[in-house]
Amino acid sequence: MKLNLSIYNSILFGELRPWLLANRSQEVFRQKLSPELRMEKGNLDEFNKAIAEALKNMPILIEDDEEILVDFDDSTINVTLVKNEIFEPLIDIDIPPFFTDKTEYYYYLIKNEGTKLVNNVNNAIELCETANLAKSAINDTLDRIKFFLAGTAKQIKQLGYDNDLPFDAIPDDETKALKKECDYILRVLQTTLIRLILEIQELFSSQIVGNPLTEDEIYLKLIGTPSPTMNVAKKITKLNEFLVKRFIEHKDYSRAKALIRIDETRKHFLMYKNVPSTFAEIAERKEGLATHIQALENLIFIRDFINIRENPSYDDLLSEKTTEEYYASFTASIFEIIEGPSAPNKRLEIISNQEEKFSFLKSSYHFDDSLYKLSIPRKILKWLEIQKSYIKENLHIDFSKLKGVDLPKIPTSLTVAEIGYLLRTFEEEGILKPKNKTDLSRVFSAILSSKKKDDITFDGLHKEFKTPKNNAVEFWHDKFSNLKQKAFKDKEKYLD
Secondary structure (H helix, E strand, O other): OEEOOHHHHHHHHOOOOOOOHHHOOHHHHHHHOOHHHHOOOOOHHHHHHHHHHHOOOOOOOOOOOOOEEOOOOHHHOOHHHOOOOOOOOOOEOOOOOOOOHHHHHHHHHHHHHHHHHHHHHHHHHHHOOOHHHHHHHHHHHHHHHHHHHHHHHHHHHHHOOOOOOOOOOOOOOHHHHHHHHHHHHHHHHHHHHHHHHHHHHHHOHHHOOOOOOOHHHHHHHHHOOOOOOOOHHHEOHHHHHHHHHHHHHHOOOOHHHHHHHHHHHHHHHHHOOOOOOOHHHHHHHHHHHHHHHHHHHHHHHHHHOOOOOOOOOHHHHOOHHHHHHHHHHHHHHHHHHHOOOOOHHHHHHHHHHHHHOOHHHOOOOOOOHHHOOOOHHHHHHHHHHHHHHHHHHOOOOOHHHHOOOOOOOEEOOOOHHHHHHHHHHHHHOOOOOOOOHHHHHHHHHHHEEOOOOOOOOHHHHHHHHHOOOHHHHHHHHHHHHHHHHHHHHHHHHHHO
8 A cells, every 4th residue: 555645746846836837727727626626524535536536637747756655455455444534634724715726726635635645644554464564654654744844845935935925915927926826835735744744643653753743843843944823733622532532442441541641632732722822712622622531531430430341432421311320320329338337537538538549530730620521530529529528517417316217118019120110210201300310219229129129229220220121111011001991991980
């Protein structure tokens, strides 16, 4: 498989150079602009078709003789192995708007070719048979991108373009107009190449040789100018979301790895905190990165505290229904443990031990707590704080006297599953209105016995409440149908 860089090579050194006589007709580029090329999101096949159509009858004569080769047979690729395709740029870039058919053509060609390249690198690395092969392909690709980036700086300098000329003003002079177009196209290429370096460094950080370049270092070392005030990478949210989703849905889980990903997210937030941005961009960045941390914290809780053996999806980790059930069930079980001893100091000790389990939420990064979203472990910590405050405010109370007198259990002819579904129905229909759904399981497990068990456990009943069994649903459907028929018969007897 080739990681082909020939289009960028041709824009700088070959057939696609925008200053060539053959590339000056606006009509030629107008005919090649299509809705497909203008789409900045799409899968690999769509990008390939759009770019191939855009290059039709424009052969790239000077081949990129240093294409990166990844040694496996394309025909043997199982596409299902590629689990995380990249459909759009992962770093949003502010580029001034195009202003002619020619500049529009190059704008979309360059940007979409960049997305296609990153997607190709990502897919190739997933399919590489050895780590050394992957490492070589990534670093060779980066070296070529850096070479082209340095080339854009040289070409821009040679153009002698007037930087004070606004982009939305087309000069009357034909020479100046051409320079203006060429300058714009080269700057789109330059910005896209910077984006590719930053994306590849983040996506494959463990395989990069040497230290990754910051945006400032890219400008100083490869372009030879200070970085602009408005950084290219000020919108890092999509890239970080891709990394978080890839970790959750396609990587082996460990708490240590999840915490590294959380710290990387915090680092991204702090890195771009003071970058000049609009209020909308700041809000989007805060919302996005806080959501990524929330998903990862929920992942740690579900894997390590609930003992689920497989990672839920990214969307499931953020589902209010799913997370609320885990929160309610866990706090209910802790509440029973806290209520075990009567002595306040013993209860406080239990709470302190529970709080210590969530020490993984602490970080060496200075981060305002108000920026976090309430993940399951953060909600539990807040709940524990409330329990602790209540006990501290009531140290004079003998909690043993607050326990009710043991009442005899009421026997039933129902299974635990049938009781659980009945309680769920009453709650969903608003007949019983507990402050917390777990209260139903706690109360009725204490006062009822089932057909087979004298003692119903809270966990057992709450499990049947959350996920009703089909036979329990059918039981109550038949039972209420029979009761309805009986009520009609009784009514008819009364009327007679």
